Amino acid sequence: MSIAGNLAAIKSSIPENVTLVVVTKTHPIDKIMEVYNAGHKIFGENKVQEMVDKHEQLPEDIEWHLIGHLQTNKVKYIAPFVSLIHSVDSLKLLQEINKQAAKNNRIIKCLLQVYIANEETKFGKDFDEVEAILSSKEFEQLKNIKIVGLMGMATNTENKEQIKNEFHSLKVFYNKHNQFSILSMGMSSDFAIAIDEGSTMVRIGSLIFGERNYQSN
Secondary structure, three states: OOHHHHHHHHHHOOOOEEEEEEEEOOHHHHHHHHHHOOOOOEEOOHOOOOOOOOOOOOOOOOEEEEEEOOOOHHHHOOOHHHHHHHHEEOOHHHHHHHHHHOOOOOOOEEEEEEEEOOOOOOOOOOOOHHHHHOOOHHHOOOOOEEEEEOOOOOOOOOOOOOHHHHHHHHHHHHHHHOOEEEEEEEEOOHHHHHHHHHEEEEEOOOHHHOOOOOOOO
């Protein structure tokens, strides 16, 4: 099936209230344009430099989401245009995003990344640490960021019950915070489970583009 056909199939399989972020990492401009020309304009990138390069080459009305781990020294490169940062995992990072957003006269929307997986390679804060950030005086001083929700990544496992339980734990925590509007859970391998557990935003790449080419573009 074509990229446009894959995109249509995915969109038909998710509810209208769930936002699809098409993950474009390592995929070339011409492939991304196939998605764009099919009418989709919300894209997610893992790496800052790749996002900056693609932002410069692709149409201006694309909504760019940074979904990978973000280092504080790279925030300045995406601050002028990023629509949503999924992977905020520290107060220090929030403070830098706030600083760079202010320089660009923007309020940048962010998700706090919560650690729900049983994997050391995953990033994020636990529930208590997220609460501590949200209730801190330092957080109250940040006027150029807006926390609009939470993001979590389940363990990379074939155990669907474990994945379900991890997503469920994040949904329960999300429900305690009425100010949040986005719960970003689910990727190509587990988005159906994530939606069943209440995800409002899924991040899908390989089911649309096919398996990634890990060589540089």
